[in-house]
Amino acid sequence: MRVINPATEESIEEIRISSSEEIDETVDRARAGFREWQGFAGLDRVELFHDLARNLRDHADELAEIMTHEGGKPYIENHDEVGWTAACFDYYGEIARDSVGYLPAPIEPQQLALVVKEPIGIVACIVPWNFPLLLAAWKIAPALAAGNSVLLKPSEETPLATRRMIELMDDLPDGVLQGVYGAGDVGDALVGHPGVDMVAFTGSQATGRKVAHVAADRLIRANLELGGKDPFIICDDVDIEIAAQGAVWAACLNAGQVCTSSERFYVMSKVADDFVEASRSFVETLNIGDPMDRSTDIGPMINDPGREKVERHVGEAVEQGAKLVAGGGRHGDRGFYYEPTILTGVTPSMTVMRDETFGPVVPIVEIGSLDEAIDQANSVPYGLGANVYTQDFEKMLKCMRELRAGTVWINDPLTDNDAAPFGGQKGSGIGRELGREGLEAFQDSKHVHIDPKVEKKEWWYPYGPGDESGQRVM
Numbered sequence: 001m002r003v004i005n006p007a008t009e010e011s012i013e014e015i016r017i018s019s020s021e022e023i024d025e026t027v028d029r030a031r032a033g034f035r036e037w038q039g040f041a042g043l044d045r046v047e048l049f050h051d052l053a054r055n056l057r058d059h060a061d062e063l064a065e066i067m068t069h070e071g072g073k074p075y076i077e078n079h080d081e082v083g084w085t086a087a088c089f090d091y092y093g094e095i096a097r098d099s100v101g102y103l104p105a106p107i108e109p110q111q112l113a114l115v116v117k118e119p120i121g122i123v124a125c126i127v128p129w130n131f132p133l134l135l136a137a138w139k140i141a142p143a144l145a146a147g148n149s150v151l152l153k154p155s156e157e158t159p160l161a162t163r164r165m166i167e168l169m170d171d172l173p174d175g176v177l178q179g180v181y182g183a184g185d186v187g188d189a190l191v192g193h194p195g196v197d198m199v200a201f202t203g204s205q206a207t208g209r210k211v212a213h214v215a216a217d218r219l220i221r222a223n224l225e226l227g228g229k230d231p232f233i234i235c236d237d238v239d240i241e242i243a244a245q246g247a248v249w250a251a252c253l254n255a256g257q258v259c260t261s262s263e264r265f266y267v268m269s270k271v272a273d274d275f276v277e278a279s280r281s282f283v284e285t286l287n288i289g290d291p292m293d294r295s296t297d298i299g300p301m302i303n304d305p306g307r308e309k310v311e312r313h314v315g316e317a318v319e320q321g322a323k324l325v326a327g328g329g330r331h332g333d334r335g336f337y338y339e340p341t342i343l344t345g346v347t348p349s350m351t352v353m354r355d356e357t358f359g360p361v362v363p364i365v366e367i368g369s370l371d372e373a374i375d376q377a378n379s380v381p382y383g384l385g386a387n388v389y390t391q392d393f394e395k396m397l398k399c400m401r402e403l404r405a406g407t408v409w410i411n412d413p414l415t416d417n418d419a420a421p422f423g424g425q426k427g428s429g430i431g432r433e434l435g436r437e438g439l440e441a442f443q444d445s446k447h448v449h450i451d452p453k454v455e456k457k458e459w460w461y462p463y464g465p466g467d468e469s470g471q472r473v474m
């Protein structure tokens with residue numbers, strides 16, 4: 001499997017694809033490791049997690065550099081990603097300690113009812129290329145904290161930083177965290193493997209559907225984090241310069257290759273022209289170039305098929321009457337670069353307003369009212385995130401209630417929080433990552449009902465004739 005640097009189109013390294021025999025061995029090792037890991041004391045696990053997090057932070061420069069070479073995301077963003085990855089381990093190490101179950105009220109006063117939270121077993125975690133370490137951490141940190149063993153399959157585009165992260169975590173007991181390498185067929189083999197008890201998947205809707213089918217057939221749990229087509233509403237009561245900069249950042253971060261990239265902009269008529277102009281002049285200030293350069297804002301896209309998809313969406317929109325205000329073409333003659341692009345005059349039926357574009361594109365719609373903006377925002381089958389800019393508290397509450405999305409960001413686009421659940425409503429996924437929900441996703445519940453006395457119960461046989469009305473007599 002050849003790993004390509006998307007900024008130069010040169011090969012970085014070839015790595016071996018895991019064979020089916022190796023996958024079998026990995027599953028066996030994971031099962032053996034699970035027995036030991038399941039029995040770890042809570043405090044020992046926390047200390048180990050904090051050590052893992054510290055070790056990641058100590059290697060942030062190295063990991064950021066590998067991620068930049070293999071994925072093309074600017075170094076600055078990759079460096080941040082290592083910090084967020086470490087923070088996720090700190091968070092789950094701690095909350096797992098007080099998330100081992102609870103006591104419901106028992107049926108009889110002398111009894112004890114326990115709900116015990118248990119690990120599920122061997123979890124296959126399959127992730128995409130856009131945030132290789134962070135999206136892995138959102139799965140492996142809670143899965144390991146809950147006591148599971150993990151088989152982690154990075155994307156075929158970005159296996160190198162993941163492989164290094166796994167090496168840096170070798171203080172974990174043997175077999176508890178292992179990498180499995182390859183493309184879709186390897187992912188499919190993992191989900192279908194009889195030794196795998198659960199799959200946690202992040203990727204496109206199309207692949208998510210395939211994973212869900214295999215998991216359904218095997219009756220194993222599947223947590224699915226899928227694509228998005230996030231709307232961004234700009235009301236007319238805000239500073240338009242700031243809103244435009246927030247909007248362009250939310251659309252172009254990682255060259256628009258974020259699951260929660262803002263991909264549809266609904267701007268109130270009164271400020272629409274100003275917004276277009278402010279976005280256009282802000283886009284002109286952005287540095288496109290070598291992602292290793294600290295001052296680069298926008299690096300290359302991951303590969304040519306990704307860039308061709310953006311070209312198709314933008315080209316089709318322009319053919320159908322949309323106007324290019326900025327960008328709209330490739331940048332440079334080496335690397336998979338695409339210019340940050342602004343479109344106006346788009347309509348809801350255009351592909352660029354319906355399907356996930358996954359590129360640095362800002363399609364802008366002028367809109368008459370907040371109700372109309374919310375209706376259009378909710379009109380696609382995705383529901384991952386949604387952004388709003390307003391200073392009016394009533395409008396904030398209305399958007400909060402009416403937008404169908406797993407996350408609603410108001411005046412601070414795309415900020416994730418380890419302690420709050422993340423995931424999709426509608427076709428953007430099933431289940432949640434992060435927060436307490438993100439830990440529960442990797443736990444099974446066991447109800448234990450204890451009566452300390454051995455006594456015959458009144459409601460057993462024989463039932464007897466009952467009272468005059470035929471009711472049971474106790």
Ligand code: NAD
Pocket residue numbers: 126127128129130135153154155156182183184185186187188189191202203204205206207208210211225226227228258259260356358384423424428429
């Ligand atoms: P993808 O669906 O092509 O691949 C994702 C992963 O699944 C890769 O590791 C791939 O090798 C593997 N895979 C492919 N076919 C498989 C199969 N049949 N069975 C099992 N595994 C298989 O997605 P991508 O191009 O790597 O990533 C981009 C997509 O991911 C976008 O749609 C984006 O929105 C989505 N995404 C979602 C989130 C989220 O949290 N909701 C986060 C980031 C990215």
